[in-house]
Amino acid sequence: MKNDLTGLQQSVSLQSAPTRAARLRQMIGGGELQLAMEAHNGFSARIVEESGFPLIWASGLTIASSLGVRDHNEASWTQTLGVLESIVESTSLPVLFDGDTGFGDFNNFRVLVRKLCKHEAAGVTVEDKLFPKLNSFAGGKQQLADPHEFCGKIKAGKDSQTDPDFCIVARTEALIAGHSVAQALERAELYRQAGADAIFIHSKESTAEQILAFASEWSGRLPLVVAPTMYYRTPPKVLEAAGVSIYICANHNLRACLRAMRMVCRQIMADRNIVAVEDSIGTIKEIFDLLDYSELDAAEARYLGVAAKT
Amino acid sequence: MKNDLTGLQQSVSLQSAPTRAARLRQMIGGGELQLAMEAHNGFSARIVEESGFPLIWASGLTIASSLGVRDHNEASWTQTLGVLESIVESTSLPVLFDGDTGFGDFNNFRVLVRKLCKHEAAGVTVEDKLFPKLNSFAGGKQQLADPHEFCGKIKAGKDSQTDPDFCIVARTEALIAGHSVAQALERAELYRQAGADAIFIHSKESTAEQILAFASEWSGRLPLVVAPTMYYRTPPKVLEAAGVSIYICANHNLRACLRAMRMVCRQIMADRNIVAVEDSIGTIKEIFDLLDYSELDAAEARYLGVAAKT
Amino acid sequence: MKNDLTGLQQSVSLQSAPTRAARLRQMIGGGELQLAMEAHNGFSARIVEESGFPLIWASGLTIASSLGVRDHNEASWTQTLGVLESIVESTSLPVLFDGDTGFGDFNNFRVLVRKLCKHEAAGVTVEDKLFPKLNSFAGGKQQLADPHEFCGKIKAGKDSQTDPDFCIVARTEALIAGHSVAQALERAELYRQAGADAIFIHSKESTAEQILAFASEWSGRLPLVVAPTMYYRTPPKVLEAAGVSIYICANHNLRACLRAMRMVCRQIMADRNIVAVEDSIGTIKEIFDLLDYSELDAAEARYLGVAAKT
């Protein structure tokens, strides 16, 4: 891995290198399942990159959670976008942004898409629920948007992107809202016709039965994206065989943090001492390495050396 | 633990409850060592509170790291303040904010102190280095501020606080910069005379020798604050006996996250499957509980029921 | 006028002075018509204060316009709140914040109200339209919210305020949407029963006929707020006699800027010279005086003198 920020930036300016959006587009249409790993800030994004994932999922749930609020549009869209900015700037990977419902109507989505392109996001998912949306696993009423109005939103987004490779992934919550696979298919087909680049089919079942039924009927009309948080036992190979392109590990970094911080906090409080946790946590040096502090030394030599020499 | 946001807010409005700043002031002067635990966002702050710590340390290093940048004032002070805001709103605990050097001169520090009071921070630490500061453990040149100019900064801060209990903790980096304990004492005494509420004496040695020498000579002229990241083997009891009031676990939550995310990311990539990590990470339900999603259901019944009934 | 920032802040901390919310509450219920003047940033707020107005209107239209976007929730609620923060910090006046529809459902409004109390806004108006709202004068479809759902929003807001004097002003757009005065009255009565502190009755007619008919029938059940942008010819005395408490000059500062900047820009371009505009615009010294630069000199003497003397 290359953590050098200057290096990242320089690679961006090379005209010949494919953009992040182009890389996402290639992954989505490449015929092989790709793993996308969740990040909720620049720090976790760095870990995703160093671990070898080809794609980052900037999750609405985990970004909201890290901000200490609920995944119910309690954070504003610009707050969430600020986190996306930090994620993009911290890595060289393509980032797929969880755009919720687009944060309003077609016009809010246009504003969002333009900002995402400027911030060099590779793509966005937009789902057919109403603003403010509630997390798909949180129960409550999950009211779907009118599918035709949602098609207008997709079309508005496609017309607004300033990077031709930017991907708009239409996510249907039909299964989440308790509708049938047939209804999900009907919506997905409308979204395809409206110009979506891929379909995100979501389910909260503990098996992939619905997803596989959907995929079978869908027959590869567009690439498929899934987030198997609940049906995690289904092997990715099975989903790949069914036509899934992007397999999103949607919240696993935050969940790792939750477990780890709880253990560390509890042990320190129980011991009233930090000595016992020292070996089970990362080091200060690891933080410095991850964020490339050594580049600062090199830069100081380069830019302050000018002053020093004279 | 009580995670109910409405509850938190209501408690704030009770006139009789001591403010967060008053609680910090009491801890600092209470004669017993108190553990402060690091948080770098609202999510980690929630875990600190549920674990029973009485105080949160809003760390400059970990906030910068979580934003994906280096602890060298690469994040702006308002970005850092935004994280503080999220931490304060996510808990009912007092929060001690890592104010670096005050982000400029005495006037920048005045602006900061007014904002911190508005955001209900309980106190701030301000250190005698130059802006932009480099993390104390990152090596490099650690140039100290003129002590008299720094005294003006402390005085300006004290004159600007709008909450009388807000605490300004003067942090001397004399030992970090390679100066003697005597010089650290000389600076600390000046800062005391300038109005500081406590002295944060920092060291990067692997033993507490310097700190204990300082504390012995200091003789309790003001309460002491320490962050024993490097001399973690020293039992808190020893530091308490030497007169330390606040013992800051300065970066342990982020370090827990670093280790945990690395393990999870590497395992998922190695397995190309998420099934194996499922049992070693927190659950979606734990996230929902931590952020009190059930309060939403109750609120919907209360506020949408008005509509439903008619 | 007192521009001294330190002075402002100190007055805030005096327990005996009435809060901004208390002052707004007193104005609303005081039986006399009060003029509220629009501000769209800290600079215009300073001018409102020095001109002697007792109240600032933080207008959604002019804040959005100054940000270069349309009054259709193209700016996020936190961006708008950032402007409010700048307005409040720049003056000692009470500020009534234009809360649009509350930026979502009852829960978004709760989040907003808590933030507004923290930012020391004196009150908020919330209108019975759907998110994203379009400016009332912009034509288009102006779809009203279900009145009972809107009552839940008012109630949620009232339950969430942390300052007991904070005012929630329910604004009905019934007349804007083409409904009758009777329907406006029906909605206003429901909002009163839900706990609103005042009613904002809005109209885009060029005369006050509708407003006066409403006020007559309303008979002072709660104080009334108006923004006579379109029926500007109606003397405030007439509205006061009809029971209006707050008369909002809703956009006049931005409109003054628009005209003035156009004239200056056109003249400079026509002349290709700045000399001719010099006498028709403010001076640099006036800017410095408005923002109290002389306080900096005094503060430097005070806080850097400590360093200088030693």
Next chain:
Amino acid sequence: MKNDLTGLQQSVSLQSAPTRAARLRQMIGGGELQLAMEAHNGFSARIVEESGFPLIWASGLTIASSLGVRDHNEASWTQTLGVLESIVESTSLPVLFDGDTGFGDFNNFRVLVRKLCKHEAAGVTVEDKLFPKLNSFAGGKQQLADPHEFCGKIKAGKDSQTDPDFCIVARTEALIAGHSVAQALERAELYRQAGADAIFIHSKESTAEQILAFASEWSGRLPLVVAPTMYYRTPPKVLEAAGVSIYICANHNLRACLRAMRMVCRQIMADRNIVAVEDSIGTIKEIFDLLDYSELDAAEARYLGVAAKT
């Protein structure tokens, strides 16, 4: 003028159109004097564009003032950048950003330059004073940076830009700080050698004597930029003949607003009525036209018509 936002964005994506930075580079090196007009938010930027100026000056003084704070780095660099973002998104013109001192050391300036390139600023000015800087006209001590350290900052900035046409304009405050023209020339020459794209020579004298002496000796080694706020009587033609490329009308829009808002506020308060000011201020319709509300109607027909038709 073309206000259509969609149009603006589409033009951006056309590969053949010169970028904003390329247009600034061309102006700077074009041999003719160009007028840059100040903007402090998206609204004023729109007026600058419609008036025919080829270049916008995003002024530190007027942005700080509009935020209600002093031009002494009381606003954070990200707050100022947020205003720049709004200015860029509101126009199609190149924008030259007032980068103060770079907001810290060479590394802060690197971070800034990367962000400016992402936000599509055309260039930045950076001045040889210390952070926090005080406005050049505000008196006080105006302490200059070490010229060699400043050269490191320029070099760091040049190495960090991701758009090859982005311009870094080195601004010397030597004359402002009371130094001689010879000293200003010496600094300017060092900055040229360090890689600056142009030299901003600043003066607070009421005549252009110093500037013309500087320009004469400079002999066009690099293009020159000036802001003749104080020597406004000097005809631009005279400066052009001396080799000036960019003539910045540095604060005239805000000063126009100041005068206009004061007049309107005072009259309304004196009359206790808004009727008299109506004809001397812009109209609501002018606001709507400036921000292109009609585009919304067209877009609704296009994107909601999809829903309507089915």
